[in-house]
Amino acid sequence: MPNKQKSVRPVYLESFQNGKLDAAIKKLEEMLKACVICPRKCKVNRLKGERGFCKTGCKPKVYSYMAHRGEEPAISGVKGSGTIFFSNCNMGCVYCQNYEFSQMGRGREVEFQDLAGYMLELQSRECHNINLVTPTHVLPQILKSLKIAITLGLNIPLVYNTSGYELPEIIQLLDGIIDIYLPDMRYADEPCAVKFSLAEGYPEYNRQALKEMFRQVGNAQLDENGIMERGIIIRHLVLPNNISGTEKIMQFIAQELSTDTYISLMSQYLPYHRAQEFKEISRRLKLKEYTQAKEIMDKYNLHNGWVQESLASERFAGVNIKSVLKDG
Numbered sequence: 001m002p003n004k005q006k007s008v009r010p011v012y013l014e015s016f017q018n019g020k021l022d023a024a025i026k027k028l029e030e031m032l033k034a035c036v037i038c039p040r041k042c043k044v045n046r047l048k049g050e051r052g053f054c055k056t057g058c059k060p061k062v063y064s065y066m067a068h069r070g071e072e073p074a075i076s077g078v079k080g081s082g083t084i085f086f087s088n089c090n091m092g093c094v095y096c097q098n099y100e101f102s103q104m105g106r107g108r109e110v111e112f113q114d115l116a117g118y119m120l121e122l123q124s125r126e127c128h129n130i131n132l133v134t135p136t137h138v139l140p141q142i143l144k145s146l147k148i149a150i151t152l153g154l155n156i157p158l159v160y161n162t163s164g165y166e167l168p169e170i171i172q173l174l175d176g177i178i179d180i181y182l183p184d185m186r187y188a189d190e191p192c193a194v195k196f197s198l199a200e201g202y203p204e205y206n207r208q209a210l211k212e213m214f215r216q217v218g219n220a221q222l223d224e225n226g227i228m229e230r231g232i233i234i235r236h237l238v239l240p241n242n243i244s245g246t247e248k249i250m251q252f253i254a255q256e257l258s259t260d261t262y263i264s265l266m267s268q269y270l271p272y273h274r275a276q277e278f279k280e281i282s283r284r285l286k287l288k289e290y291t292q293a294k295e296i297m298d299k300y301n302l303h304n305g306w307v308q309e310s311l312a313s314e315r316f317a318g319v320n321i322k323s324v325l326k327d328g
């Protein structure tokens with residue numbers, strides 16, 4: 001059965017009181033002067049409005065926020081996950097389904113107070129958590145807003161929902177601030193990461209960052225209703241022609257993290273955005289490819305998480321999707 005236990009306080013409340021949150025904000029804000037927040041290390045002065053790869057200045061830019069019922073069942077629960085979609089991204093995926101706001105920058109720059117207000121509004125709508133989608137490039141801004149929200153009563157878990165192109169030393173700063181990590185493991189092989197996401201060094205940064213996330217929060221802890229309060233869920237989007245390197249990724253999780261790790265094995269790949277320009281990924285996934293990925297999970301005894309029973313065009317959201325909680 002999943003690891004169920006009584007409700008725990010979000011970890012950021014303690015860090016707010018003992019000064020750890022302030023210290024992280026200070027360090028991260030300093031980094032914006034010559035930005036080294038992510039592996040791209042653009043070294044632009046974002047406090048003066050200069051923009052690097054992520055095209056984001058010193059204010060957070062938000063595309064939308066909502067109670068999201070289409071995330072993994074332990075994240076969305078029954079009342080939804082309080083999801084905030086940030087504009088822009090530090091990845092450049094040619095197949096991105098959110099390219100209008102992640103790459104073309106749709107959305108609005110907002111004040112820290114506004115972002116704090118969205119968090120509180122989502123909490124007042126009884127969302128189970130605050131789910132920060134693509135947070136990496138706006139981390140200092142998020143933490144500043146978080147501090148405001150805490151002073152106004154925020155007290156639900158914080159989910160760091162990332163593509164996984166992260167610097168492990170930045171993730172270290174989040175120890176005691178993030179309750180739930182929801183990272184992708186997108187690629188096992190460097191040439192694929194560069195060709196399809198313009199992400200040099202992705203496999204190694206990704207592995208080191210995930211080790212640090214796992215060190216901080218460990219395996220998933222669910223409350224008495226099956227809602228996640230703490231821990232890590234790893235998302236793996238299976239791409240056509242084994243571009244994502246599923247076997248190496250599952251081997252890493254089993255050997256370097258834990259065979260109890262919750263994995264969300266995603267089948268919904270569709271050739272969005274510029275994917276048609278690349279023969280290898282210009283089609284949707286085949287059922288056989290997804291079945292092979294499930295078999296690899298079994299081979300490494302990865303027994304927790306969610307797999308789909310058919311190919312799906314939307315993540316957990318359609319009636320044609322059957323999410324199975326595999327609880328070893």
Ligand code: SF4
Pocket residue numbers: 035036037038039040041042043044051052053054055056089090136137138
């Ligand atoms: S956060 Fe943006 S500006 Fe900073 S290093 Fe990453 S891509 Fe460059």
